[in-house]
Each structure stands twice: as C-alpha cells, then as structure tokens.
Amino acid sequence: MTDEIRSRMVELLPRLRRFAVALTGDLDQGDDLVQETCVRALSRVDQYQPGTRLDSWMYRIAQNLWLDRMRAKKVRGVQVDVEAAEVLAGANGRTVVESRLALDAVGAAMAFLPEEQRVLIGLVCIDGLSYKEAADITGTPIGTVMSRLARARRELHARLEGHPRETVARPQAAKPGSDA
C-alpha cells in the first residue's frame, strides 16, 4: 500500500513542485516545501484514505505547511521581498512573461496577494484545478473561492500589466483604448 502511494507521490512531484514554487515564488524554497510536504505526508500516510485523490491530500498538506510558515514570517515582520518588488515595478509584464523569464516577476507579484488568494491562484490558475477542487482542498466555500480568485486575478493583472491598481481594485468606466 505504502509503496503504491510512494510511487504515485513520485509521479505527483513535478506538479507539487510547481504548486510549491507558485506559493513560495522561489525554486529553492519551493523544493524545501515539497520536501517537508512529503515527509509530513509519509509520516501520516495512515491518515490517507485509499480511493481519494492523493494530489488533493498533498496539496492540502503543502498549503497548511506554507501558511504556517507565512504566519511565522509575519511574526518576524518579513512579508514581501522588496528587492524583487522593485524589479517587478520596472518590468513590462507581458514581455517578461512571454520571454519565459517571468518566474521571479510573477512570484514577486504574487507575494503581494494575501496567502489565501495565492493558494487559489496556484491551484486554479497554475495547476488548472476546478473551483470545486480548490474549495475542497482549502476547505473554503466555493463562492468564497470564486470571489477571492476574482480579486486576486485582477490584482495580478494590474501588477504584471502595469494598470493602476486603483482602477482594478474598484472598476469604474472602461478606459478608452483599453486593449484587454
């Protein structure tokens, strides 16, 4: 049983790693989170219900570990990588994204999001899970998932595409010439 789960965990690692990088904004920190997630999962493998989705279970563990880590960081007063944020401010989001050099920029933009929204962006926008699946993993009502996501996506778009945040945070009349 455990061998089968280990085998499925190995298959899941690339996706879990991508999710972890989306949360942490950094490959090394993402790998640390994946490592910690696997250790936690294997130490509690008898809590895994056979027949249920392993990816959801492990995403939930990763999410909880990361949220704990972020809470600890907040206690220490570290929330946003200022240097990365400054780099982001001068970047043209679309160009950077299209040149595939945007991982840091996207990570820095995501660092501005509340943790709950970042988790949802990682699950839905990056991993492609459904709203229902994201709701199950985060233990959040689906309506809350959707509204948080809507807010997060507007925020990310504003930061990466350079729209004034006020316009996005409180949509008014459309801007003339908008190419969105």
Added chain:
Amino acid sequence: MSDTPEKTIPADEILVMLCADLEVDGRLSPDQRAALGAVLTRNPRLKELYGSFRFTRDPLARPFDVVLTAPLPDSLLRTVREIPSPRMRRSRPPRTSWAGKSWARKSWARKSWARKGRASLAWFAEVLHAPAFSPAVALPALAVSIAAGWLLHTATGAGANARDPLASAVAQYALEATPSDVAVDLAHGVRLKLRLTFARPDKAWCRQFTLSYPESLESGGVACRNEAGVWQVLMETGLTAAGPAPSASSHLPAGPPPSESEGILDSVRSQLKKGDVLGRQEEAERIAEHWARK
C-alpha cells in the same frame, strides 16, 4: 493586505471569470463563444476584466511550466522512496461507545501517535538535561515543548478542535475539583491523576497530571486554568511505560525516581511556575474557593 469582504464581487464579474476559464479549457461551444463576445463588446468594463482573467490563466501559468520539466532533485526522490512511514492503522476507535467522550477518544488516538511524539520529546528531554542547560536554552526549549504538545494533539486527528479546551466535562471537573494524588476514571480504563498544583508568573493556576491506561502505559501533562475558568492542556508527553507511582514530592531528591515523562514535565514545570508547589492545605483552599486568586 486585508481581504475585503467577498460579497463585494459582483455576480457579472464572477460569471466573466467562469467564462474565461471555460474558454481557456475549450469548454465553450461556438454559440456560447459568440454570445460571450457580444456581451463583452457591449460592456467594455467586462471586456477588460475578461482580458485580465484570461491573462491569469495561460500567460501567468506558462513561466511555471519550466518547473514541470526540470529534473527532480535526488534528495526529493530519496525522501519519497526511502523515508520510513508508520504502519497503516489497523483499526479505528470504537466510535459508538465513546461517542461524546472527546477526552477518551483523543486518548485512544494519542496511543496510536505516541511514538511520533516521543521522538520530538526525546529531543526536548535532551535539551533540558544537557549539561549546558540554562534559561537561554530553556525558553526556546519550552516553546518547542509546547509546540510538541500541540503537534501531538494535532496528530490525534482531532483537527482544528484540538486547539480548543481538550478536556471533557469529566476531566474538567477533575482538574477543577480533585485534590492531588486522587485518581479519577475518565473512560474505558483511562485514569486521570493530578500530581501537583502551581502558579505561573501571570498568576494562572496550573496542574500537572498523569494519564494512565490499562496497558500499563502512561502520559503526563500540564493544564492551566484560563480566565474563563476552563482548564486547557498546555503540554502533554507521549506514552511511556508506567513507572513507580509518582508523588507530589517526586521532584525532590529524596522522592522516587520520576518516569521519563514525569522528568520532562518536572523540568517544564520548573520553568513555568512562580513560587512553590502548593501544599495540600493551600490546594484544598484554592479548590474550595474555585481558584480565586489570593
């Protein structure tokens, strides 16, 4: 950044977001796409939103694709393939007969997870008993002990409720009204015995206890009374073989040697308490006065 109330997101925006995702996933029919296009043409605000939602699917996700194809670190693979895992649980707690007795149910779960907790507690014990033991070491160690206690409770599978006051009504009553060295049956052979009573620097009353099980196993813990009069478990050790019956004087050199868990708890208590352990008479007075502060 605060999370503003979700209800401020208008329904049409949610609908546009849904459509954006459905289109990215190729799940909109040609007719639906045409209808959507017509709506967006009529409403520039929604069109802008639609663009932002589309942006946060493929363009946002694309940079992360490199992670999918990157070689996996060997250390990660070794972790998954080689780290030992506990045996699968063979049975579940008898829910029917224990229904409503949360303390007893958690005690059952604690047995299953005791070995895990013991590792962290063993480390903690080493810290406490190290020759270089000092207050500077003690405070982080104490924080670890409390974390270890919470980890144990979390490991019981009780979920978020584990952070609530742990004791059942029976255990609450025992903590509130039972003198030290008197054992109280909780459920299914699990007995709670108060060992001693002391005060923290913040004047909260705390009681050190031992939980004993029918299989000659025991665990120890410290519970403190909060301002609402609820006894909350501050820390709890993993299960160990029951040692000789401890007494209130076991922390003194002349007393019987404490068990592993009692030794840990004695060390923790020495860091927690202010003043002396209460004598029998004073403890009886505190109980009679419902723990009113002097």
